Amino acid sequence: MDRLHVVIVGAGFGGLAAARELADAPVDVTLVDQNNFHTFQPLLYQVATSGLASADVAYPVRGSAARQENLAFRQATVIGADLDARVLHLQHPEHEVEDLTYDHLVVAAGATTNTFGIPGVDHHGFPLYNLADAVRLRNHVLERFEAADADPSLMDDGALTFVVVGGGPTGVEVAGALTELFQVVLRKDFRQLDVDRARVVLVEMQDQLLGPFSPVSQAHAREALTQRGVEVRTGVQVARVRANRVTLADGEELAAHTLVWAAGVKANPIGAALGLRTGRAGRIEVGPDLAVSDHPGVWAIGDVAAIVDGRGRDGTLLPQLAPVAIQSGRHVARQICCVAAGQAPPRSPFRYRDKGTMATIGRSRAVAELPFGIRLRGFPAWLAWLGLHLLMLAGFRNRISVFANWFWNWLTYDRGPRLIFRSRPRADD
Numbered sequence: 515m516d517r518l519h520v521v522i523v524g525a526g527f528g529g530l531a532a533a534r535e536l537a538d539a540p541v542d543v544t545l546v547d548q549n550n551f552h553t554f555q556p557l558l559y560q561v562a563t564s565g566l567a568s569a570d571v572a573y574p575v576r577g578s579a580a581r582q583e584n585l586a587f588r589q590a591t592v593i594g595a596d597l598d599a600r601v602l603h604l605q606h607p608e609h610e611v612e613d614l615t616y617d618h619l620v621v622a623a624g625a626t627t628n629t630f631g632i633p634g635v636d637h638h639g640f641p642l643y644n645l646a647d648a649v650r651l652r653n654h655v656l657e658r659f660e661a662a663d664a665d666p667s668l669m670d671d672g673a674l675t676f677v678v679v680g681g682g683p684t685g686v687e688v689a690g691a692l693t694e695l696f697q698v699v700l701r702k703d704f705r706q707l708d709v710d711r712a713r714v715v716l717v718e719m720q721d722q723l724l725g726p727f728s729p730v731s732q733a734h735a736r737e738a739l740t741q742r743g744v745e746v747r748t749g750v751q752v753a754r755v756r757a758n759r760v761t762l763a764d765g766e767e768l769a770a771h772t773l774v775w776a777a778g779v780k781a782n783p784i785g786a787a788l789g790l791r792t793g794r795a796g797r798i799e800v801g802p803d804l805a806v807s808d809h810p811g812v813w814a815i816g817d818v819a820a821i822v823d824g825r826g827r828d829g830t831l832l833p834q835l836a837p838v839a840i841q842s843g844r845h846v847a848r849q850i851c852c853v854a855a856g857q858a859p860p861r862s863p864f865r866y867r868d869k870g871t872m873a874t875i876g877r878s879r880a881v882a883e884l885p886f887g888i889r890l891r892g893f894p895a896w897l898a899w900l901g902l903h904l905l906m907l908a909g910f911r912n913r914i915s916v917f918a919n920w921f922w923n924w925l926t927y928d929r930g931p932r933l934i935f936r937s938r939p940r941a942d943d
């Protein structure tokens with residue numbers, strides 16, 4: 515019997531987990547991603563706030579492919595498909611289009627930023643969803659300090675006011691890390707500048723931060739951020755954004771050159787491009803076994819999939835988190851392994867094992883809510899957060915590098931990669 519060809523779209527947490535689970539199966543796997551690297555999104559905020567270098571949170575996919583005999587990689591963007599003929603249409607970076615046939619297609623293309631149509635956010639806001647976003651934000655933050663150093667009157671215009679929108683883990687982490695960067699590092703770098711005038715304002719439309727956490731953790735996060743100088747505004751939305759002004763729904767206008775958008779995600783639009791049925795927030799509808807109905811051999815996993823929580827909560831979708839993506843990727847791979855072994859697909863339902871959630875609040879502070887009702891706060895939670903993230907990082911080199919950077923930053927109150935770095939296009943580009 516010919517070997518099955520499994521094509522996985524997306525080398526994120528879900529796609530890589532599926533590919534690895536298929537390592538010993540009698541199948542050929544092709545992983546397709548628009549980038550030639552996997553991004554560790556949970557640490558993007560540290561790149562944006564000069565805590566880590568880009569290479570620390572990215573891992574070349576060909577590194578995985580080189581170690582797995584049945585795995586090949588294609589750098590291309592998936593732009594469509596003929597699902598009846600089992601053909602995927604790819605667009606290569608150099609503009610050629612390629613048709614790739616498959617027996618099984620695993621869609622693992624993740625999510626993207628949702629700005630909810632708020633005027634000005636798309637144009638003036640700084641999202642934090644990929645590595646390019648993180649480097650762009652880092653450049654901008656450092657440039658604002660350089661500009662204010664050259665012309666301190668710009669501070670009155672909001673050059674050093676940073677509005678972070680979204681009180682979930684990403685917003686809390688960004689706000690905490692920005693204040694730490696200003697107070698601990700940039701204060702020393704910009705000795706002539708009144709760095710005390712730098713403001714971080716965290717805006718959240720709900721009445722509390724960290725929505726899915728317990729009230730105790732929410733209160734701890736708020737208190738820790740406030741102690742560090744973050745101005746926390748809850749129960750208010752952003753209504754409009756301009757280059758140097760952020761208008762809140764209650765009419766308040768903040769003079770600010772920077773708005774970091776950490777307020778929402780929606781599924782990658784690939785579902786519609788492939789002609790698959792999508793539901794809430796554009797997520798691809800899947801059955802309990804993560805198969806896409808009406809299209810045999812097509813599966814969807816991770817952030818892009820509308821996976822109903824099978825733990826009895828009627829109709830609730832699982833959250834868009836890395837462990838969901840990893841576990842769903844492994845689940846689909848195991849179903850495909852059965853088909854490859856000549857068995858009928860077991861069609862077993864996916865059961866998510868919740869291992870808890872965590873968020874850091876700057877140096878040595880965090881909240882963690884783990885299984886069996888274990889709740890940690892402060893330094894122990896921060897150590898748990900460090901350990902878990904080191905374990906989850908792809909690549910041994912990255913783990914060593916991140917650990918060394920964290921240790922250095924913690925010991926010296928310093929930050930290494932505070933570089934304003936732009937690549938200039940070649941004349942013939």
Ligand SMILES: Cc1cc2nc3c(=O)[nH]c(=O)nc-3n(C[C@H](O)[C@H](O)[C@H](O)COP(=O)(O)OP(=O)(O)OC[C@H]3O[C@@H](n4cnc5c(N)ncnc54)[C@H](O)[C@@H]3O)c2cc1C
Binds near residue numbers: 553816818
């Ligand atoms: C800033 C931030 C912080 C986060 N922090 C945490 C955290 O602390 N803990 C946690 O559990 N989760 C966290 N998450 C969520 C977590 O990162 C996601 O749930 C997880 O990455 C989802 O995995 P995935 O495989 O579904 O998608 P992704 O990891 O997003 O991977 C999708 C891949 O598909 C590729 N792709 C997209 N479209 C195409 C296309 N058309 N053609 C080819 N390739 C394509 C992308 O380049 C990408 O590599 C965070 C997310 C963000 C943005």
